[in-house]
Amino acid sequence: MPLQNRVDPFGAIVAVPERGTFTGNRGIIHDPAERRLLLRRWTTKAWIICVCEFRGRKRQVMGPGLNGNGSWTELFFLDEVTALAAGHRPCFYCRRFEAMHFARSLAIATEAARLRAGDLDSLLHTERLATGNKPTELGHDVLGTQADGVMVSIDGSAYAKHGNRLLPWSFSGYRDPIPLNSVRGCTITRITPKTTTLAIAGGYQPIWHPSAGT
Secondary structure (H helix, E strand, O other): OOOEEEEOOOOOEEEOOOOOOEEEEOOOOEEOOOOEEOOOOOOOOOOEEEOOOOOOOOOOOOOOOOOOOOOOOOEEEOOHHHHHHOOOEEOOOOOHHHHHHHHHHHHHHHOOOOOOHHHHHHHHHOOOHHHOOOOEEEOHHHHOOOOOOOEEEEOOEEEEEEOOEEEEOOOOOOOOOEEHHHHOOOOEEEOOOHHHHHHHHOOOOOOOOHHHOO
């Protein structure tokens, strides 16, 4: 049975066989004895994106950790585009270069001072769909101006903008692309938080799953 630790672009955590290409966490949100998710979905505002391999370290996923109480709950994402849409951001420890680039890109886009990690987390927490915040509705013309890597919802399904196309998202990878013009007249809402959208517009380039064809 797969563990309940796979995250979709909306920030929901489900149990599916596919693991994905990135991991991360929101604090300790599992029972290490039974290796199952608790009712809470975060214990910290620092929702991070980590690499799956780091300096040869090994962990039992959703296990007891060194102190027997669990050190953090491993979550998995199809790719960084998905993790960013869910409201996570690059880890300042295992992905320090990317985290610094993310913060710099946001500062460039907003023409403001670069935020510290804690301030960035607090800002993102006010924008995450999984914490109860409302998505932003986009007109079709605005959709075309969004940076590549921004994810949107159309009729309840997630799509990633990629050039003049939309890539339908799934846990196993992206499906065949559809042209932007094919969704004209549909209700479109942005999944990716505003802060992250600005960072991507400012130059941050998230890593795609190979199925995206990049």
